[in-house]
Amino acid sequence: MKLRRSGRLVDMTNYMLNHPHSLVPLTYFSERYQSAKSSISEDLTIIKQTFEQQGVGSLQTVPGAAGGVKFVPGMHIEEAGAIIDSIKKRMAAPDRLLPGGYLYLTDILGDPSIVNKVGRMFASVFAERKIDVVMTVATKGIPLAYAVANDLNVPVIIVRKDSKVTEGSTVSINYVSGSSKRIQTMVLAKRSLKEGSNVLIIDDFMKAGGTINGMVSLLEEFQAKVAGIGVLVETKGVEERLVDEYISLVKLTGVDVKGKQIELQEGNFFDAAKRP
Numbered sequence: 001m002k003l004r005r006s007g008r009l010v011d012m013t014n015y016m017l018n019h020p021h022s023l024v025p026l027t028y029f030s031e032r033y034q035s036a037k038s039s040i041s042e043d044l045t046i047i048k049q050t051f052e053q054q055g056v057g058s059l060q061t062v063p064g065a066a067g068g069v070k071f072v073p074g075m076h077i078e079e080a081g082a083i084i085d086s087i088k089k090r091m092a093a094p095d096r097l098l099p100g101g102y103l104y105l106t107d108i109l110g111d112p113s114i115v116n117k118v119g120r121m122f123a124s125v126f127a128e129r130k131i132d133v134v135m136t137v138a139t140k141g142i143p144l145a146y147a148v149a150n151d152l153n154v155p156v157i158i159v160r161k162d163s164k165v166t167e168g169s170t171v172s173i174n175y176v177s178g179s180s181k182r183i184q185t186m187v188l189a190k191r192s193l194k195e196g197s198n199v200l201i202i203d204d205f206m207k208a209g210g211t212i213n214g215m216v217s218l219l220e221e222f223q224a225k226v227a228g229i230g231v232l233v234e235t236k237g238v239e240e241r242l243v244d245e246y247i248s249l250v251k252l253t254g255v256d257v258k259g260k261q262i263e264l265q266e267g268n269f270f271d272a273a274k275r276p
Helices: 005-018 026-033 037-054 077-091 112-125 142-152 210-221 269-273
Strands: 057-062 068-073 133-137 156-159 170-176 183-189 198-206 225-235 247-256 261-266
Touching (some): 005 037, 037 057, 112 247, 133 142, 133 210, 142 156, 210 225, 247 269
Parallel strands (some): 198 225
Antiparallel strands (some): 170 183
């Protein structure tokens, strides 16, 4: 289809946003719009500048015959800070407090406007790592995992507490819950993960890290590698943290059950985001 520059810019922008981390040859756009590669290159320069100015992400150019352009989602530090502040404000509501110092997060994890932004935040901070798949444990971490996977353009695998007949043969392990110290079981379908895969673990809440540590142990059964760990909320003051390297957005620093007070602060996201 033959389009003017304005039409090409709109269509190319839409295509890149819907195909993150996909290498697109300039020939594809040249043939799609029946335009010279020089014109396509100029269009991409305009889109790149706009993306970077608006904090949407960046366009990376790969030279050579097998090269092309790739969209990498990103986010300005200022926007990330505003999102975390908004999440903290919602989480600080007294009626969110649950027994054991947990917070009610279901409504937040069910809000696409928040989950999609959180997904882009994690995708941006892990963008330079080689990631083949995003892993989470059923059930609350699933929306976050899909949001992150969407911006990384990789599949999602879900660890469960019991096997499903529809998933075929599975691998199961026993792990110790970090908070309750109870032995629990998690399973993963054999065909869901290839040997040697680089896996990004995403979860909604981490106390001592027993569940995440269990997923790490499960990955060892597949000879897979942990490419990173991201959690929405972590708790402060845990005696023995079972997970050392992770990125969190919000930290639960204090809970007054009687006074129904919830204290929150930023997680370590910005430390990771500012690394060169």
